Amino acid sequence: MTTDLPSGWVVDDTSAEEVARERAVYEPFTERLRRLVDLCIRSEVDLDAVLEAQAHVDAAIELLGRDTIEGSYGVRIGDGFGRNWGNAIMGLRNAIAPPLHIETDGVSRSWVDFELGAAYEGPPTFVHGGVLSLVLDHVFGAAAGADHTPHMTGTLTLVYKRATRLGVPLRAEAWVDRTEGRKSFVVGFVADEQGRTVEAEGIFVQPREWGQ
Amino acid sequence: MTTDLPSGWVVDDTSAEEVARERAVYEPFTERLRRLVDLCIRSEVDLDAVLEAQAHVDAAIELLGRDTIEGSYGVRIGDGFGRNWGNAIMGLRNAIAPPLHIETDGVSRSWVDFELGAAYEGPPTFVHGGVLSLVLDHVFGAAAGADHTPHMTGTLTLVYKRATRLGVPLRAEAWVDRTEGRKSFVVGFVADEQGRTVEAEGIFVQPREWGQ
Numbered sequence: 434m435t436t437d438l439p440s441g442w443v444v445d446d447t448s449a450e451e452v453a454r455e456r457a458v459y460e461p462f463t464e465r466l467r468r469l470v471d472l473c474i475r476s477e478v479d480l481d482a483v484l485e486a487q488a489h490v491d492a493a494i495e496l497l498g499r500d501t502i503e504g505s506y507g508v509r510i511g512d513g514f515g516r517n518w519g520n521a522i523m524g525l526r527n528a529i530a531p532p533l534h535i536e537t538d539g540v541s542r543s544w545v546d547f548e549l550g551a552a553y554e555g556p557p558t559f560v561h562g563g564v565l566s567l568v569l570d571h572v573f574g575a576a577a578g579a580d581h582t583p584h585m586t587g588t589l590t591l592v593y594k595r596a597t598r599l600g601v602p603l604r605a606e607a608w609v610d611r612t613e614g615r616k617s618f619v620v621g622f623v624a625d626e627q628g629r630t631v632e633a634e635g636i637f638v639q640p641r642e643w644g645q
Numbered sequence: 646m647t648t649d650l651p652s653g654w655v656v657d658d659t660s661a662e663e664v665a666r667e668r669a670v671y672e673p674f675t676e677r678l679r680r681l682v683d684l685c686i687r688s689e690v691d692l693d694a695v696l697e698a699q700a701h702v703d704a705a706i707e708l709l710g711r712d713t714i715e716g717s718y719g720v721r722i723g724d725g726f727g728r729n730w731g732n733a734i735m736g737l738r739n740a741i742a743p744p745l746h747i748e749t750d751g752v753s754r755s756w757v758d759f760e761l762g763a764a765y766e767g768p769p770t771f772v773h774g775g776v777l778s779l780v781l782d783h784v785f786g787a788a789a790g791a792d793h794t795p796h797m798t799g800t801l802t803l804v805y806k807r808a809t810r811l812g813v814p815l816r817a818e819a820w821v822d823r824t825e826g827r828k829s830f831v832v833g834f835v836a837d838e839q840g841r842t843v844e845a846e847g848i849f850v851q852p853r854e855w856g857q
Contacts, residue, residue: 441769458692459685465702466685470740472709473671473678474718474731480670486705490677493698493705497684505762505811506686507769519686519766521773528682529741529764550717552741554731555783557653557719561733562798563782567775571767574774586774590802599717 441504447511459518459526466528467552474551522571533568535575541609541617543575548602559596560603562631565623566591568605569633576607577617577637584617589635597623597630615639653716659723671730671738678740679764686763734783745780747787753821753829755787760814771808772815774843777835778803780817781845788819789829789849796829801847809835809842827851 447455469490476483506519506526518526522533531553537543547568555561570586577584597603607621616636623631659667681702688695718731718738730738734745743765749755759780767773782798789796809815819833828848835843 439769441771454692458695462695462699462702463685465699465706466682469702469706469709470678470682472706472713473675473740474736474738475713475716476709477712477714478709480666482708482711483670483674486708487674487677489701489705489708490674490681493701494677494681494684496694496698496701497681497688497690499694500689501684501687502689504687505766505770507766517766517769519763521765521767521776524686524766526686527764527766528685551731552739553733554717554719554729554736554739555733556795556797557651557729558717559653561779561782562786562801563779564733566778566782566801566803567773570773570775570778583768585768585808586803586805588802588804589774589778590800591778591798592800593798596797 441507442515443507443509445509445511447509449511452511452514452516456525463526463528470528470552471550522567533571535572537575537579539579541576541579542607543572543579544604544606545572546602546604549599551599554599556596558599560599562591562593565593565597565631566633569607569621569623569631570635572605573607573619573621573633573635574637576609576619576621577639579609582639584637584639587616587636587638589633591631591633593631595630597625601625610634615641653719654727655719655721657721657723659721661723664723664726664728668737675738675740682740682764683762734779745783747784749787749791751791753788753791754819755784755791756816756818757784758814758816761811763811766811768808770811772811774803774805777805777809777843778845781819781833781835781843782847784817785819785831785833785845785847786849788821788831788833789851791821794851796849796851799828799848799850801845803843803845805843807842809837813837815842822846827853 508515508517524530535545553564605623610618620634622629720727720729736742745757747757765776817835822830832846834841
C-alpha cells in the first residue's frame with residue numbers, strides 16, 4: 434500500500450464489517466432513490482401530491498446534508514478492497530447508475546446483462562444512444578483492465594446498427610483484440626435478443642504512473 | 646399534425662397553461678431530487694439518519710406511485726410544442742439529466758455550457774469518459790437537427806485528449822461539417838478552461854420516415 438496514490442484514491446480505515454454495514458443501508462436506499470427518479474418521470478398524480486412528495490425529499494436532503502465529504506466519492510480503499518461507490522455507471526451509492534454488475538474472465542474479456550428503464554430514454558421508447566456509449570465505455574475499460582491494470586479511454590468508435598428498446602434484456606460484451614505496449618485494442622457490442630444494436634472498437638491506455 | 650407518429654410520440658391535449666403549471670412544480674422537484682442523488686453519494690451522516698431519510702423517500706415513492714404512465718415519457722406534443730421531459734440528458738423531469746440546456750444557431754451548429762458534479766464520476770475526481778460521450782452524442786444530434794430535422798446517431802468516434810475534471814465549467818460544441826443525402830457529418834469537442842479534453846466526429850442520419 435502506497436501513500437502517493439493519484440488524487441481521489443483514499444486509503445481509509447474502514448473495516449470489512451463497517452463496509453458491510455454501510456452497504457446494507459446504502460444499497461437499498463439507493464435502489465429506492467432510483468425508483469423515485471423513475472416515478473418523477475412517469476408519475477401522473479396531481480401536482481399537490483408532487484408538492485407533498487417534495488416536502489419528503491426536502492426532509493431527506495436535510496438529513497443527508499448534515500455531514501458530507503467535499504468533492505466526489507473517489508475510490509476508497511479499506512480492508513484491501515477499492516470501493517468506487519460514486520461511479521456514474523457502477524456506483525452502489527449512485528442513483529444515476531443502473532448499476533451495472535460487470536463480470537470478467539480475469540484476463541481480457543468482460544460482459545454484463547442489464548436492462549434500462551424510462552430514465553435512460555433518448556428517442557421516444559428507445560435507449561439514448563449516448564447511454565449505450567457510456568455502458569460500452571465502461572465495459573470496454575473492464576475488458577482492458579480485466580487483469581487488474583487500470584486503463585483510461587483513449588479512443589472509442591461506435592456504430593449504431595439500429596435503435597435499442599427500453600425495458601428489454603440487453604447484453605454488452607467486450608474483449609481485448611490485441612495489445613501494443615500500454616495500449617489495449619478492444620472490440621465489443623450491445624445486443625438485444627434479436628442481435629447486435631451497437632458495435633464498437635476502442636483503444637484503452639494504461640496510465641504511465643500505473644505502468645511497469 | 647398527423648396521427649401516424651412513431652411510437653412514443655404522443656399528441657396530448659395539454660394547454661400551454663397546464664404545461665407551465667406542470668413545469669413550475671416538476672422543475673424544482675427534479676432539481677431537489679438531483680440534490681438528493683448527489684447527497685446519497687457524498688453524505689457522511691450516521692446510518693440511522695440514512696434510514697430516517699429512507700422513510701421519507703418511501704413516502705415520496707408512495708405519493709408519486711399512485712398513478713403512473715406505462716413505459717417511458719416519450720415526447721408529448723401539446724399546444725404545438727414537443728416535451729421530451731424524460732430524456733436522459735435534457736429531461737426536465739429526469740434527475741439523471743444534468744440537465745443540459747443546449748443552444749443552436751437554427752442551421753447547423755449547437756453548443757452548451759455545463760458543469761458535472763459527483764454523480765458523473767468515472768476515474769476518481771474526473772468525469773466518466775462515457776458521460777462525455779453521452780453529452781457529445783446529444784450535442785451532435787442537436788447540431789444535425791438544428792434546422793428541426795430529427796437525426797439518429799449513425800456513428801460516433803471519440804478521441805480523449807486528457808481527463809476532464811468534475812466540478813469545473815465545461816463547454817461542448819458541435820457543427821455540421823458537410824451533408825450527403827440524409828447523412829450529416831458532424832464534428833465537435835468538449836473543453837474546459839484550459840482547452841479541449843475530448844474531440845469527436847460522427848455521422849447522424851435522418852430517419853427515412855422523416856425524410857423528404
